[in-house]
Amino acid sequence: MEVPSDWFSTWFDSPYYHILYKNRDAHEAQRFMDNLLEHLHPKPTCKLLDLACGRGRHAIYLNQKGYDVTGIDLSEQSIAIAQQSENERLRFFVHDMRNIFRPDHFDFIFNLFTSFGYFQEDYENVVALRATTASIKPGGKLIIDFMNTQRVIDRLVLHETKEVDGITFDINRRVEMGFIIKTIQFQDKGQDYHYQERVRALRYEEFIEYFQMCQLRLAEVFGDYHLGPYDPVKSERMIFVLKK
Structure with a gap:
């Protein structure tokens, strides 16, 4: 997407x-x-x-x-x-x-x-x-x-799941094109959602x-x-x- x-x-x-x-x-x-x-x-x-x-x-x-x-x-x-x-x-x-x-x-x-x-x-x-x-x-x-960008990259957790308020968030992280990218996917009330966080790895x-x-x-x-x-x-x- x-x-x-x-x-x-x-x-x-x-x-x-x-x-x-x-x-x-x-x-x-x-x-x-x-x-x-x-x-x-x-x-x-x-x-x-x-x-x-x-x-x-x-x-x-x-x-x-x-x-x-x-x-x-x-x-x-x-x-x-x-x-x-x-x-x-x-x-x-x-x-x-x-x-x-x-x-x-x-x-x-x-x-x-x-x-x-x-x-x-x-x-x-x-x-x-x-x-x-x-x-x-x-x-x-x-x-x-x-x-501290370098420390974050060195310790990057590539995948995790979090359950909050009955919603299971599937979270993936990667470094790409100078950004630390977090992809967040989940379902709620039968609907699929997909978001990204993109922070420049300054x-x-x-x-x-x-x-x-x-x-x-x-x-x-x-x-x-x-x-x-x-x-x-x-x-x-x-x-x-x-x-x-």
Whole structure:
């Protein structure tokens, strides 16, 4: 089956995406956010952007910590759910990260949990990063949290099945044409479904090139959610702290 290049616009809008990933560790995510806030020390007056925010749980958590937070995402259904939690210091918008959103507006932009590298063409990632950079105030910071690609490839689980809410998800993974591709197939109520996740297998060196093209200065790199040092072989994550 042919999967469209903008696979994310359909899969992330699907209720099955949220069923499959419903058991993600929210406590781990909140501890990561706490660690970042403690390290970055945003002032109470800072404006924060959650880029590719999904249903907004991280933006909501940041807002609960007292910050003025905006969340943007391409998924209309996810944003509709996130908007139910809006207040005067928490807002959500449907937006494509390849387009500039509020130039020179945010003190900190967070792009978390591998929410980058979805586009079919490599240049689109640079376009998205340049648009993101344009939204940062001079002197502001961008935090990109991405998988440690080489470690993921070295440990790739080629096939697994997961049963969630009575649905058996058949999951296959492979590396192809510079992408890590996850194929997800299942049946529900007598109907067959087929989705793909495609994330560009971006290496550390490729990110460094992107940052140089966007005139972002790399301030720090962490290797895990405890903000431990980055190790190219052992680290689970590549967490980049960048300054405009």
